[in-house]
Each structure stands twice: as C-alpha cells, then as structure tokens.
Amino acid sequence: MTTPPPPAGPGAGPALKRRLGVFDAVVIGLGSMIGAGIFAALAPAAGAAGSGLLLGLALAAVVAYCNATSSARLAARYPQSGGTYVYGRERLGNFWGYLAGWGFVVGKTASCAAMALTVGSYAWPGQQHAVAVVAVVALTAVNYAGVQKSAWLTRVIVAVVLAVLAAVVAVCLTSGSADTARLGIGTDATVGGVLQAAGLLFFAFAGYARVATLGEEVRDPARTIPRAIPIALGITLVVYAAVAVTVLTVIGPDRLGDATAPLADAARAAGAPGLVPVVRAGAAVAALGSLLALILGVSRTTLAMARDRHLPHALAAVHPRFHVPHRAELAVGAVVAVLAVTVDVRGAIGFSSFGVLAYYAVANASALTLTPAEGRPPRAVPVVGLAGCVVLAFALPAASVATGAAVLALGAVVYAVRRTTDRD
Incomplete structure (x- = not known):
C-alpha cells in the first residue's frame, strides 16, 4: 500500500524530521507504558476489582489491542504528528478530530502531572511537589534538544526499569511468602469493579499512542508504526501480567488495593527489605520514562492542533536547529509544572483515562x-474497541466521569464558539 503524503492542515507549518526507526519507536512506547502501569495504576485497580484484578487487566488488554490495531493502520495511512486528532479530522470531520485532540491534550496533561508526582513520591516523599516540578523542567529541556536525545534517554530508563521488575518478580516468586491461592477470584469481585479496574488500567496501556503521535518523526511510517505498536503492547502486557501475578501471590488483593508503593510492599513481605530502596529508585526512573514520553506526545498533538488554529497558532513553530515543536513543548511543560503542585495522583489517573478512552473511541470510529x-x-x-472504550469510560469512578464529561463538553463549546466567530 502506498502511503499518501501527510495531509496539510489549514495552518500546516514546517515538517518535523524523520529520525526514529522500529527499535526507537518500540522503546518510546515501552517507556510511556511500563512506568504508569506498574507504579501508578495497579493499586487503585486492585482497590476497585479486588480478587478480580487479573480479569480487569485482561479486559484492558483486549481493548488496548483493538485500539492499537486501529491506531497502527491509521498512523500508517496518515504519518503526521497529532495521532487521532489527524485521523478523526480526515475520516470523520473537523469536529471529531478536534474533540479527540482536546480529550488527548487535556487527559494526557493530567497524566503528565500524575507521573511527575509519582517521581516525587518515590524519590523524596516529603518534597514530592518540588521534585515533580524539577522533573518536568528537566525532561522538557531534554525534549527541546531533539527527539533523538529523548529516544536515547528512554532506552536507558526502560533497561533500568525492566531489570528492577525482573528482580522483584524473581525474589517474590522464590520466597516462602508466595501463595498461589491468593490468585483465586472471590466474592469481592463484581462486574462493576472489574470494569472500573479495566478503565483504570487502561491508563497504563495507553502509552503506545506516543508512537502514533510521533508519526511525522518516524522513518518509513507505513512499515515502522504497524510493527512498533503491537510489539510494544505485547511486551508491556507480559511485564504487567508477570508483576501483577507476583504481587498478588505475595500480599494479596486487599493489601494491594490499600498500598501506596505495592512493589516495595511485596519485596518487604518476601523477606527482601534490601530490595526496597532499589524498587523505589526503579519506580522513580519508570515514572520519569513515562513523563518523558507523555510530554513528547502531548506536545506533538498540540503542534497539530495549533497548525489548524484550534490552539494558538504560535505553538505550531518548529525549531530550525533541533526540528522539534519547541513552543508547544515549553507550553506543555509550563502547564504540567503548575498542575504538579495542585493535583491528586489517583484522581488524575481516572480523569486521564476518561479523556484518553474518548480519544480512542474516535480512533476506532475512524478505522x-x-x-x-x-x-x-x-x-x-x-x-470491539469502540464499544470497549465507551463502556470502560463510564465504568470509571463517578467523579472522573463527571469531570471528564464536563471537560469534553467545554471543548465542544469552545469549538462551536470558534466556528461562529470565524463565520462572523
């Protein structure tokens, strides 16, 4: 299939430079998923599903697979920065593209704040907000210097995190504390709880979107993107399943649901307190990897929307030396730094999941x-992907659904006002 050139939106600016191959694209997807899933979403999901946690993980994986397949086919067809914002615009019309982009930018900005706070809570619990702001500033600077540097740093982060997770799995499964009976599904597992857990865990799988939103910086996107997305998703699912099973066998679903640092608690329960500082360091590094990739993806969707003047057109600028959307990156970094001082991690996860599920609903409808x-x-x-996104979005905690729906409605109002103003 011949890939058409990237469609030029009404305000299209200079193109970004294609530098990323399959390996780099896979690593960026892994970096954005693994940190979020293991260290941020596992405990609240267990709190919702109880002993049905693994069912929730499986359901989230099915929906994520459908979304990833639809996104990969669309990204190969439209290899342009912006992801589903571009696909919705080209396949369904300007409003649906705009709504997808709005949901993504708002939801993933909340994700950035959640990841920044996760870095702070593990690295320096008493000063988590200050550490979060420093992390945002530092990673914004890395992204500003070019996508190749971001990809290189993500490789290092992914390698460290996978090594730490492998150590946790090995120590816990070989300890006397592991009990496979804790994997059984009890009466505490309800359909509503499993669906809510799946919605929360979807937050952890959504990182493969980074590969699609970087479509304008990927070499040979018609081949690279459809290969990179399922590889990244498959590796992440295996890692998630291994860690979830390990933690459940050691501390059980009740303790997991109440834990603030579940992997550290599992290492301690397995009789390996010396591993706890390593786990804490690994968690901070993992969250840094997610934050790096999240800022990268949000800034590219911001670039695409700014090109079409759905956001201030000044944000569409591409740096002449580094070939990155530098103004969009600085704007995203500034907003995330402010949010990192004010938001709650668990609330941000639910809000982010709602926005991103709406984003992928548009992707599946476009496919x-x-x-x-x-x-x-x-x-x-x-x-299945479209139906799954809708069901999981409205199975999230009521506060997340209400806030997410209100923000999407606000986006629709902004779009309508802008259209009316343009006609006048």
Missing part, C-alpha cells in the same frame, strides 16, 4: 471508515 485498500483492520477490531 471503521477505512477501505480494504487503505488497510482497514478486521471489522470486529474497531467495533
């Missing part, structure tokens, strides 16, 4: 419009 010649996935994939 349904592809023809076989354009690489449409099997029809069941986007249908």
Whole structure:
C-alpha cells in the first residue's frame, strides 16, 4: 500500500524530521507504558476489582489491542504528528478530530502531572511537589534538544526499569511468602469493579499512542508504526501480567488495593527489605520514562492542533536547529509544572483515562471508515474497541466521569464558539 503524503492542515507549518526507526519507536512506547502501569495504576485497580484484578487487566488488554490495531493502520495511512486528532479530522470531520485532540491534550496533561508526582513520591516523599516540578523542567529541556536525545534517554530508563521488575518478580516468586491461592477470584469481585479496574488500567496501556503521535518523526511510517505498536503492547502486557501475578501471590488483593508503593510492599513481605530502596529508585526512573514520553506526545498533538488554529497558532513553530515543536513543548511543560503542585495522583489517573478512552473511541470510529485498500483492520477490531472504550469510560469512578464529561463538553463549546466567530 502506498502511503499518501501527510495531509496539510489549514495552518500546516514546517515538517518535523524523520529520525526514529522500529527499535526507537518500540522503546518510546515501552517507556510511556511500563512506568504508569506498574507504579501508578495497579493499586487503585486492585482497590476497585479486588480478587478480580487479573480479569480487569485482561479486559484492558483486549481493548488496548483493538485500539492499537486501529491506531497502527491509521498512523500508517496518515504519518503526521497529532495521532487521532489527524485521523478523526480526515475520516470523520473537523469536529471529531478536534474533540479527540482536546480529550488527548487535556487527559494526557493530567497524566503528565500524575507521573511527575509519582517521581516525587518515590524519590523524596516529603518534597514530592518540588521534585515533580524539577522533573518536568528537566525532561522538557531534554525534549527541546531533539527527539533523538529523548529516544536515547528512554532506552536507558526502560533497561533500568525492566531489570528492577525482573528482580522483584524473581525474589517474590522464590520466597516462602508466595501463595498461589491468593490468585483465586472471590466474592469481592463484581462486574462493576472489574470494569472500573479495566478503565483504570487502561491508563497504563495507553502509552503506545506516543508512537502514533510521533508519526511525522518516524522513518518509513507505513512499515515502522504497524510493527512498533503491537510489539510494544505485547511486551508491556507480559511485564504487567508477570508483576501483577507476583504481587498478588505475595500480599494479596486487599493489601494491594490499600498500598501506596505495592512493589516495595511485596519485596518487604518476601523477606527482601534490601530490595526496597532499589524498587523505589526503579519506580522513580519508570515514572520519569513515562513523563518523558507523555510530554513528547502531548506536545506533538498540540503542534497539530495549533497548525489548524484550534490552539494558538504560535505553538505550531518548529525549531530550525533541533526540528522539534519547541513552543508547544515549553507550553506543555509550563502547564504540567503548575498542575504538579495542585493535583491528586489517583484522581488524575481516572480523569486521564476518561479523556484518553474518548480519544480512542474516535480512533476506532475512524478505522471503521477505512477501505480494504487503505488497510482497514478486521471489522470486529474497531467495533470491539469502540464499544470497549465507551463502556470502560463510564465504568470509571463517578467523579472522573463527571469531570471528564464536563471537560469534553467545554471543548465542544469552545469549538462551536470558534466556528461562529470565524463565520462572523
């Protein structure tokens, strides 16, 4: 299939430079997923699902697979920064593209704040807000210097995190504290709880979107993106399943649901207190990896929306030397730094999940419009993905649903006012 050139939006500016291959794209996807999933979303998901946690993980993985497949086919067709903002605009119309982009930018900005606070809570619990702001400033500077430097740093982070997780799994499973009976599904597992857990865990799987939103910086995107996304998702699922099973067998679903540092608690329960500082350091590094990739993705969607003047057009500038959307990156970094001082981590996860599920609902609806010649996935994939996104979004905690729906409605009002102003 021949990939068309990136569609030029009404305010398209200079193109970004294609520097990323399959390996770098996979690593960026891993970096944005693993930190969020293991160290931020596992405990609240266990609190919702109880002994049904693994069912929630499996359901989240199915929806994520459908979303990833739809996104990969669309990204190969439209290799341009912006992800589903571009796909919705091209396949469904300007409003749906705008709504997807709005949901992504707002939801993922909250994710950035959650990850920054996760860095702070593990690195220096008494000064988590200050550490969070420093982390945001530092990683914004890394992204400003160019996407290759971001990819290099992400490689290091992913390697460190995988080594730490492997150590936790090995120590816990070989300890006398491991009890496979804790994996059984009890009466505490309800359908609503499992669905809510799946919605919260979806926060942990959504990182493969970074690969699609970097479409304009990927070499040979028609081949690279459809390969990189499922590889990153598959590796992440294996890691999540291994860690979730390990932690459940050592501390059980009740303790996991109440834990603020579940992997550290598991290492302590397994009789390896010396591993706890290593786990804390690994958690901080993992959250840094997620934050790095999140800022990267949000700034690219901001760039795409600014090109089309849905956001201030000044944010569409591309740096002449570093070939990055430097104004968008600085703006995103500034907003995240402010949020890092004010938001709650668990609330941010639910709010982010709602916005990103809305984003992927548009992606699946867009994939349904592809023809076989354009690489449409099997029809069941986007249908299941679309239905799954809607169900999981409204299964989230009520506060997250109310806030997320209000923010999407605000975005729709802003769009309508802008259209009216343009016509006048």
